[in-house]
Amino acid sequence: MAGKNFLSRVVTPFFVVLKHVVNQPVTHKYPYERLKGFDRTRGRIVLDIERCIGCGACGWICPDSAIQMKFVEGSKVTHPAIDFLKCSFCGLCVEICPREALKMTNVVELAEDEYRELVYTPEKLSIEPNLKDILPMMKYELEPVITPRKMGYSRRRIEK
């Protein structure tokens, strides 16, 4: 009881609480006002289908098995499809992508009515969300820590 007498222990809390009347609320009227995400905020993933070479590294690294390689009409190789209900937005697929075909945006509002709508096919994944600046997340020098070759990369998760 560091140097506080009984009376102040009883009375001070009341006035400390009362003082908060003048504080501004910290909450926001969410659907009406939205907070902007930060540059690095990890959100929906966008696929640049032109750059994708179908190597499947993203599907291999994904810790949640959220990525599967799917065939796309008019393309010779498979492209990633993401089940966003499984995705934990860790960004490992974006980081491992050798061609920088996968990019992360800071769009975090993904709620849908149905499970199926959250399974993004490669075509749906390549539609950029309605946002001016898509931010390639965490631009920094890639060091060979998790390159597929060193970690015993195999193609076992890739569907034919």
Next chain:
Amino acid sequence: MKDMLPYRYHPFNEIVELEGGLFQVNMGPQHPISGQGRFIVITDGEIVYKIEMDIGYSHRGIEKILENRSFIQGIIPLERMVMLDTSNIVMGYVMAVEKLYGVEPPPRAQYIRTIIMEFNRIISHLYALGLFAESAGWNPAIFLWTTADREPVLDILEMITGARWSYSFFIPGGVRADLPNGVKERILTTLDYLENRVRVYEDAWIYNETFRMRTEGVGVLPRSKAIEWGAAGPNLRVSGVPYDTRKNEPYAAYGELDFKIVTHTAGDSYRRGWARVEEIKVSIDIIRQAIENMPEGRIRVALPPKPVEEEVLTRVESARGEINFYVYTEGRDRPYRVKISPASFRNFYVIEMLPTIQTIRFADVPPIIYSFDPWFLDADR
């Protein structure tokens, strides 16, 4: 004798009358205070006869999951173990992997890790304080204040790592990204703000006569019992055991920073809450020092192709106390066995044993339990 008494174990009945006029009161899993678990409280009127923690409602088998994922993949599910305190948890595993591979991350990475871990400790302690106040019968004022004060910290963490809770930021060999521009100023202003708010908590909460009445001398954990039962974290330190992994076995940048550890000898619920407020102050101090002494350089080193060690036991001071990882690997890129011993798992045992050494009233059960800051997700794994 007390804890050997046989009683009928009714998992789903609300309250069951037992022999000798004892009641079984189930606090949870649907109870305002319980969380993702259940406290089975056997009472004799208002006097508590026995507490038993029923955990496992959110057991996800993290240890098994880690066995089936490579080291880097394992970090992401491991974070889900305690969402409040992810970086401290992950640090133990990352450190184990680094020791297995025999690499030492660059100092800048260690400082960035320290900053993030201390911020994480702050938000975890703030949440714990809110829950403690709520369990002692506050209307949710303190809880909402702490929740509000976590926001600026979460913003900083989001700025640095890209997420509010599951950072996925520490990887074996370093961290995933350097500090972004402009974050230092923001960190410093936030620390000033937090210091002011801590003073508010002290005035409104710690130095509150009603709170003192409720918690002083309640749930006393003596030093010998704290060691014998294996208490962890601030709960151990206020019982007179000055053990803090950050100090005793320095990891990350803690060895180079100067800070004190919060200890006391009373070991009651009041001091356990007080210790968390004091630890927030210590964390603020540590972050200030880390920002000042931040070295330049790389943030990551590459891992060698194969692990050099076979097994390792790492200990890390998470917000709830020491968490240790025993990792055994057969020389592959994934562990063969991971044993996680989280702090809450040990603290739950301490809570169960408390009624054997003192009289506890029914109304004191929630404050005692929340003074230990247990987290069912932590204990369940």
Next chain:
Amino acid sequence: MLEWINEFISRNLVTLIKILGFPGLIFILVFIIFAVWYQRKYLARLMLRMGPVHAGKVLGWLQLIADALKLLAKEIIVPRESMGKIFLLSAITLPVVPAAAIALIPFAKNYMILSVKGFTLPLFLAIMTLYPILIVLMGWSANNKFTIIGAFRSIYLDIAGEIPMILSAIGVMLWAGSYDLQEIIEAQKSIWFIVPQFLGFIVFLISYLAMIEKVPFDIPEAESELVFGYKTEYTGAVFLDTMLGDYVNLLAWALLMNTLYFGGYLGPSITGDPIIDGSIWTLVKLIIIITLTFTIIISYARLRIDQAVRLGWNYLIPLGVLNIVLTVFIKYILLGG
């Protein structure tokens, strides 16, 4: 027939307005709606949030109506093991007791529902003692351990709170030299009783908090231990009724505090009409009192039942007796009556 009704209304117009309008049923309901809304917004402000904002564009006032409608639309569940009739009746009767006590409170000079003279303060306290009995009935008839523990705690609390409250009321009666609420108010013309009766006011304030069963004395409800105490089993409209009982209880005690210590309807004249003036001052003081109450209920932790009872018996009752002794000494010996 119509003539009879006409005659009845014209003869009893004032009484009817008093019973149905102000300060009767409609006033109580409106005031409680206001109090609930005010509590939500004010406490939200203290907790750094906004409170309801969405329903009803201005300050979320429609949220209350929506919540009430939601509760009304819910199924009323009577537990199989409970004593159904007592379970429901005791809850339904709950708001009636404090509402009956409000009938004795003068809202302005010579303006109360029951125009009785004489022992109105003892009568008020006597009526309010029925409230805990209903709570015990509620908790006991629901046949649930949480409700029973809550009800018993309520009894302990009322024993600990009611006696100090009566003692502090005796102090006021002695100082005013009257048992009558209106005469007590009139006696405060020179100075409000909060000044000469400050010790009594402290005793009254603490036992007031115990009687309205809010933090730090919400021991019978004790959310973190007993889920919702004696109200645990109530659903839908009956739950709404118990909530109503809570707030009417708060209103009755707050009015008594206003009457005893803050000069009731006294205040400078605005319109010149004594009834309107008095009512305005009563309401203003009432709002200040409940604001203070709401601030108190989020500033403190809940006491344990043994601590609350000890507070009542060991500290409040001796203080109350001391207050009486001091009152007698100062008023009748120093000041000579």
Next chain:
Amino acid sequence: MSPSEFINILKERFGDKILSYKIQGDKRIIVKIDSSIVEGFASFLKESGFDMPITMGATDFIKNKVFEIFYGIWSSQHDFVILFKYDIPRDNPRIKTLVNIWSGVQKFERETWELLGINIDGHPNLKPLLLPEDWNYEEEGYPLRKDFNLKRYIAPWGDES
């Protein structure tokens, strides 16, 4: 006392019953002991000031057909951790509880009993802890054993369900 000094004491006392040891840094000893001396070893540790259990578990070495039991004990006097391990046969896993030496291992042993199916003799409170109360061990097996069938727990991907 430093870990290397303590290892010398242990070697003197238990001789070739200490099968192997490792010292990691200045805060860790990892010792492998013979399963015949477990209780004597544990009570010797307790006497030497190792008073706080911090971890306990078992590893399933399915190829060698053994379970390796390990206990991690911290000493409040010497401030380092000793992790001692011993093997038991996998076909009849049965150990004696150490609850009467370190009370704090109670929950860890209970968990090991539950998740690895190792019988703990003399344990006061063997009840399911983490797994559901109706867990069928015969059908599902023990989750942390290496022969546990994980396939049924893989959630279907997106449109496969």
